[in-house]
Amino acid sequence: EVQLVESGGGLVQPGGSLRLSCAASGFTFSSFWMSWVRQAPGKGLEWVANIKQDGSEKYYVASMKGRFTISRDNAKNSLYLQMDSLRVEDTAMYYCARGRVLAVNWGQGTLVTVSS
Amino acid sequence: IVLTQSPATLSLSPGERATLSCGANQSVSNNYLAWYQQKPGLAPRLVIYDSSSRATGIPDRFSGRGSGTDFTLTITRLEAEDFAVYFCQQYGSAPLSFGGGTKVEI
Numbered sequence: 001e002v003q004l005v006e007s008g009g010g011l012v013q014p015g016g017s018l019r020l021s022c023a024a025s026g027f028t029f030s031s032f033w034m035s036w037v038r039q040a041p042g043k044g045l046e047w048v049a050n051i052k053q054d055g056s057e058k059y060y061v062a063s064m065k066g067r068f069t070i071s072r073d074n075a076k077n078s079l080y081l082q083m084d085s086l087r088v089e090d091t092a093m094y095y096c097a098r099g100r101v102l103a104v105n106w107g108q109g110t111l112v113t114v115s116s
Numbered sequence: 117i118v119l120t121q122s123p124a125t126l127s128l129s130p131g132e133r134a135t136l137s138c139g140a141n142q143s144v145s146n147n148y149l150a151w152y153q154q155k156p157g158l159a160p161r162l163v164i165y166d167s168s169s170r171a172t173g174i175p176d177r178f179s180g181r182g183s184g185t186d187f188t189l190t191i192t193r194l195e196a197e198d199f200a201v202y203f204c205q206q207y208g209s210a211p212l213s214f215g216g217g218t219k220v221e222i
Binding site: 062104105 | 148150152158159160161162165171203205207210211212213214215216217
């Protein structure tokens with residue numbers, strides 16, 4: 001069974017940083033593109049970033065490029081999202097998803113709250 | 117590509133048929149259109165991809181159709197577990213985009 005478990009969310013002040021992690025199991029992690037998708041409270045979904053199997057290609061939504069960095073460690077079956085220069089509008093549930101442009105499997109999410 | 121879902125809310129009873137619409141402001145390449153179901157407090161779940169293919173484990177009362185700029189998700193004979201919010205997503209061109217969602221409520 002595919003399992004994706006996110007962690008690392010929390011309360012951070014504007015301008016601060018957080019690193020999210022996603023532990024994957026139940027599939028060959030190194031064979032799949034992985035993505036981060038977010039959802040602001042009570043709002044719709046927004047694709048954040050994705051990363052190729054070997055980490056050689058990474059794509060970001062324009063509004064997050066330069067502030068967010070997606071990475072992975074295939075030896076640890078883990079996906080990461082380093083978030084810097086956080087803004088109030090980055091407040092959201094962040095989901096880890098298996099897939100490049102289609103989120104076939106999702107984690108339960110980790111909540112990031114940016115507030116002073 | 118901007119996706120507009122209608123209606124915003126659909127009030128129906130179990131056993132009834134639900135028809136959800138997703139319109140795009142430009143043609144969705146290769147009809148790369150997906151539908152996700154989200155229940156309160158839970159992560160979304162893939163229901164339909166490539167406009168009309170059901171994801172693994174999705175019952176056949178769910179069906180998708182459409183092409184170009186107009187897409188539809190139909191749920192025949194609604195069951196209690198189907199009441200949720202449904203989002204459409206296009207993945208034919210960057211940036212990937214989602215619709216605002218349709219809530220199917222009792």
